[in-house]
Amino acid sequence: xxxxxxxxxxxxxxxxxxGERFLVxxxxxxxxxxxxxYLENQPPDAVVIANSAEEIKQIVAVCAEYRCPxxxxxxxxxxxxxxxxPAGGVCIDTSALNQIISVxxxxxxxxVQPGVTRVALSEHLRDTGLFFPIDPGxxxxxxxxxxxxxxxxxxxxxxxxxxNVLSLKAVMADGREITTAxxxxxxxxxxxxxxxxxxxxxxxxxxxxxxxxxxxLPESIVGGVCNFPDIDSVCRATIQTIQYGLPIARIExxxxxxxxxxxxxxxxxxxxxxxxxxxxxxxEASTKEQSETFAEIIADFGGSDFQWTANTEERTRLWQAxxxxxxxxxxxxxxxxxxxxxxxxxISRLADCVDATIADIxxxxxLAPIVGHVGDGNFHTAVIVDLNSPTEVENAxxxxxxxxxxxxxxxxxxxxxxxIGQGKKDYLHQELGSTVDFMxxxxxxxxxxxxxxxxxxx
Amino acid sequence: xxxxxxxxxxxxxxxxxxGERFLVxxxxxxxxxxxxxYLENQPPDAVVIANSAEEIKQIVAVCAEYRCPxxxxxxxxxxxxxxxxPAGGVCIDTSALNQIISVxxxxxxxxVQPGVTRVALSEHLRDTGLFFPIDPGxxxxxxxxxxxxxxxxxxxxxxxxxxNVLSLKAVMADGREITTAxxxxxxxxxxxxxxxxxxxxxxxxxxxxxxxxxxxLPESIVGGVCNFPDIDSVCRATIQTIQYGLPIARIExxxxxxxxxxxxxxxxxxxxxxxxxxxxxxxEASTKEQSETFAEIIADFGGSDFQWTANTEERTRLWQAxxxxxxxxxxxxxxxxxxxxxxxxxISRLADCVDATIADIxxxxxLAPIVGHVGDGNFHTAVIVDLNSPTEVENAxxxxxxxxxxxxxxxxxxxxxxxIGQGKKDYLHQELGSTVDFMxxxxxxxxxxxxxxxxxxx
Numbered sequence: 001x002x003x004x005x006x007x008x009x010x011x012x013x014x015x016x017x018x019g020e021r022f023l024v025x026x027x028x029x030x031x032x033x034x035x036x037x038y039l040e041n042q043p044p045d046a047v048v049i050a051n052s053a054e055e056i057k058q059i060v061a062v063c064a065e066y067r068c069p070x071x072x073x074x075x076x077x078x079x080x081x082x083x084x085x086p087a088g089g090v091c092i093d094t095s096a097l098n099q100i101i102s103v104x105x106x107x108x109x110x111x112v113q114p115g116v117t118r119v120a121l122s123e124h125l126r127d128t129g130l131f132f133p134i135d136p137g138x139x140x141x142x143x144x145x146x147x148x149x150x151x152x153x154x155x156x157x158x159x160x161x162x163x164n165v166l167s168l169k170a171v172m173a174d175g176r177e178i179t180t181a182x183x184x185x186x187x188x189x190x191x192x193x194x195x196x197x198x199x200x201x202x203x204x205x206x207x208x209x210x211x212x213x214x215x216x217l218p219e220s221i222v223g224g225v226c227n228f229p230d231i232d233s234v235c236r237a238t239i240q241t242i243q244y245g246l247p248i249a250r251i252e253x254x255x256x257x258x259x260x261x262x263x264x265x266x267x268x269x270x271x272x273x274x275x276x277x278x279x280x281x282x283x284e285a286s287t288k289e290q291s292e293t294f295a296e297i298i299a300d301f302g303g304s305d306f307q308w309t310a311n312t313e314e315r316t317r318l319w320q321a322x323x324x325x326x327x328x329x330x331x332x333x334x335x336x337x338x339x340x341x342x343x344x345x346x347i348s349r350l351a352d353c354v355d356a357t358i359a360d361i362x363x364x365x366x367l368a369p370i371v372g373h374v375g376d377g378n379f380h381t382a383v384i385v386d387l388n389s390p391t392e393v394e395n396a397x398x399x400x401x402x403x404x405x406x407x408x409x410x411x412x413x414x415x416x417x418x419x420i421g422q423g424k425k426d427y428l429h430q431e432l433g434s435t436v437d438f439m440x441x442x443x444x445x446x447x448x449x450x451x452x453x454x455x456x457x458x
Numbered sequence: 459x460x461x462x463x464x465x466x467x468x469x470x471x472x473x474x475x476x477g478e479r480f481l482v483x484x485x486x487x488x489x490x491x492x493x494x495x496y497l498e499n500q501p502p503d504a505v506v507i508a509n510s511a512e513e514i515k516q517i518v519a520v521c522a523e524y525r526c527p528x529x530x531x532x533x534x535x536x537x538x539x540x541x542x543x544p545a546g547g548v549c550i551d552t553s554a555l556n557q558i559i560s561v562x563x564x565x566x567x568x569x570v571q572p573g574v575t576r577v578a579l580s581e582h583l584r585d586t587g588l589f590f591p592i593d594p595g596x597x598x599x600x601x602x603x604x605x606x607x608x609x610x611x612x613x614x615x616x617x618x619x620x621x622n623v624l625s626l627k628a629v630m631a632d633g634r635e636i637t638t639a640x641x642x643x644x645x646x647x648x649x650x651x652x653x654x655x656x657x658x659x660x661x662x663x664x665x666x667x668x669x670x671x672x673x674x675l676p677e678s679i680v681g682g683v684c685n686f687p688d689i690d691s692v693c694r695a696t697i698q699t700i701q702y703g704l705p706i707a708r709i710e711x712x713x714x715x716x717x718x719x720x721x722x723x724x725x726x727x728x729x730x731x732x733x734x735x736x737x738x739x740x741x742e743a744s745t746k747e748q749s750e751t752f753a754e755i756i757a758d759f760g761g762s763d764f765q766w767t768a769n770t771e772e773r774t775r776l777w778q779a780x781x782x783x784x785x786x787x788x789x790x791x792x793x794x795x796x797x798x799x800x801x802x803x804x805i806s807r808l809a810d811c812v813d814a815t816i817a818d819i820x821x822x823x824x825l826a827p828i829v830g831h832v833g834d835g836n837f838h839t840a841v842i843v844d845l846n847s848p849t850e851v852e853n854a855x856x857x858x859x860x861x862x863x864x865x866x867x868x869x870x871x872x873x874x875x876x877x878i879g880q881g882k883k884d885y886l887h888q889e890l891g892s893t894v895d896f897m898x899x900x901x902x903x904x905x906x907x908x909x910x911x912x913x914x915x916x
Binding site: 104105106107108109148149150151155159160162163172176178179180181182183184185186187188189190191192193195196198199200204215216217218219239242243244245247282283285286289293342344345346347348373376377378407408411412413414415416417418419420424427428431432433434435436438439441442443444445446457 | 562563564565566567606607608609613617618620621630634636637638639640641642643644645646647648649650651653654656657658673674675676677697700701702703705740741743744747751800802803804805806831834835836865866869870871872873874875876877878882885886889890891892893894896897899900901902903904915
């Protein structure tokens with residue numbers, strides 16, 4: 001057994017075994033490193049296109065032998081440097097593991113390979129009367145979504161990835177594949193390894209199969225939009241809606257700057273004021289009732305121009321605009337990039353946190369539209385920067401740092417759904433202190449050679 | 459640092475420090491061991507009544523020094539020997555840690571000490587318009603409910619303990635207290651230690667504080683009862699209800715034997731046929747609509763005598779009878795005990811599993827009423843036995859073994875909500891195989907001296 005890292009020996013074995021699916025070209029390696037933030041691109045030494053869980057076991061076993069880092073790649077849409085290879089090593093591209101293995105309608109579950117993307121899954125389910133609710137902005141892979149504990153606009157009603165995965169298969173650091181749980185809907189059988197792997201960002205194992213919970217498509221879906229005089233009113237209306245017990249499916253805030261961006265990018269004509277996009281799921285009578293109750297609630301907080309519709313086309317247009325918010329924000333200043341923040345606070349502190357953040361944006365002359373999954377107390381700013389300007393990047397980083405600290409001081413977290421990766425390691429310590437020591441102990445116990453996505457989270 | 463276990467030295471230190479709250483009487487030790495199943499009572503060497511998290515830290519630190527086992531005790535209602543002390547040691551009685559620290563209405567959360575019981579919490583919340591949905595049969599402690607990943611009759615809509623705890627504090631095996639997560643509703647900040655501790659049955663740490671999710675009390679609650687010609691029809695009606703997307707709050711099956719028991723014990727007059735107890739939560743219009751839709755669904759499966767009511771008294775009487783099912787079962791044969799099973803299978807296999815189990819009961823001449831959280835695929839049999847009859851106990855154990863294996867073979871689990879404890883260690887291996895190796899690695903990394911509730915789960 002090799003005692004020291006020897007990446008080149010691992011590469012030699014893998015090259016021989018995988019032939020044309022062993023890639024070392026510069027551009028392909030760069031594409032598999034990290035590309036979407038200010039974080040430096042650190043490409044792996046090689047990319048291996050895996051075609052099966054069996055191959056992933058082989059790759060990890062070889063890497064374990066030579067202590068070579070292993071980084072699993074799904075769709076490349078993570079935001080905190082999760083895919084960078086600071087210690088070099090092998091990137092396992094799982095995008096060819098894109099089979100939907102079985103839809104189990106009676107159980108409301110689906111079993112998929114990790115490379116299936118959320119859009120592909122959604123299209124596959126279209127005619128089944130079932131849907132999978134987790135919808136991060138990008139067309140992420142399901143394996144990647146599990147790895148970062150992703151969520152999106154439906155989480156207020158349907159929860160996050162942690163709530164919608166029943167069981168996983170994963171190849172652990174010694175090359176063995178495990179099944180984390182049975183396919184029963186509930187279990188008390190030992191430690192919850194499903195939830196431990198979800199959100200572990202590839203640092204404990206490579207996910208090779210997921211059994212997900214599905215939900216019955218509601219008989220009626222009603223979408224709506226309304227605006228408010230200020231952010232505080234948006235937040236207070238949201239709190240009231242949640243407290244009332246209204247089973248709202250989506251409640252998304254856009255600040256005035258983001259509305260302006262969406263109007264331009266998605267050709268909408270919304271009033272450029274703090275705005276809520278909402279959606280109700282249920283029977284026809286129930287969605288009508290929910291919409292009416294919501295209208296009453298927002299009236300108390302100065303909400304106006306509330307329009308709602310069951311028309312699928314209009315609704316889809318609205319939500320497509322919401323999903324394109326990131327691109328709309330970047331289009332405010334063409335040729336630039338965006339640094340995206342991810343604070344999440346107890347909802348009682350949401351107005352305080354967003355207000356303070358807007359004041360911060362103004363006082364530092366930043367361009368940073370805000371969108372928020374406000375029902376969960378989670379909001380993103382997209383700080384628009386020219387990555388070629390060190391000053392702009394530095395200012396954006398300092399702003400992001402202040403925002404993370406603000407969220408932590410308010411009892412919240414520096415990351416609601418994007419993960420820690422490389423970008424938020426310091427904040428994790430600020431947020432959880434010595435708790436991180438115990439995470440490290442777990443990491444060391446399951447990956448004693450530190451080959452699984454090293455230098456992430458910690 | 460002591461290298462070997464020396465319980466007596468630990469006891470000496472704790473006796474001096476805790477005085478009258480250090481108890482060694484035989485009856486108190488027996489009460490803190492395990493009393494509710496066929497499992498032998500294995501009392502701890504001493505019981506310490508803790509009054510604060512600070513004291514728990516001190517006790518664990520002393521026990522760590524002398525490698526003395528530590529077993530946390532809440533209400534003593536666990537069912538798989540979780541509280542036994544096979545290696546001796548100290549039981550920390552947390553029942554005096556019964557403070558509800560804060561109700562945070564805006565956030566729909568409550569922060570409690572671990573010794574608060576579910577009934578005490580429910581009474582405390584009565585006038586707030588909020589409720590905590592997890593309701594195991596016994597008046598368990600919240601800390602204990604987290605430790606066994608408990609659930610109950612509301613899980614089909616509101617989830618289990620894993621879904622309703624936002625953050626924990628716990629004293630780990632080295633005596634340090636950690637906070638597992640912020641109080642934000644969502645987080646992607648590192649490993650999910652909250653979910654790792656939930657269901658770990660005291661083997662990784664002692665829970666000292668819990669922040670729980672609350673839910674708004676529905677405007678309208680409607681309860682109902684109906685019966686079916688056979689078990690298969692009950693299961694198929696349940697699957698259809700879930701698939702339809704009806705947001706049913708409770709859907710509980712009782713087989714004919716259990717109905718007979720409940721009629722006698724709770725003075726009901728239900729037809730002695732396979733029966734469903736159901737409950738709907740929502741607005742008045744919505745619960746009415748749900749009840750009507752449910753009536754239509756069950757009609758297709760021979761469901762009859764469906765009566766539903768919004769009357770609180772009638773509803774409470776029905777659900778009290780459901781909660782007393784265990785005592786009703788035991789009263790079928792006074793002076794006996796019950797060995798309770800806890801299989802949970804994918805709902806598509808529920809009818810098969812229950813049918814096979816009933817056939818097994820009949821062919822072995824057992825008395826074993828069945829109740830089921832059928833919306834989750836989880837059901838319990840209470841095998842009525844005279845614990846003084848070795849033959850009866852042996853037959854019951856063999857039945858329980860066959861049932862666990864049957865559930866596992868059908869893709870399910872040997873335990874939906876009671877945990878592994880001592881009673882189901884073998885089944886855990888049958889169910890998850892080498893996955894258990896990784897659980898052991900985690901256990902060893904967080905508790906290298908094996909002092910936290912040793913000889914449980916593994």
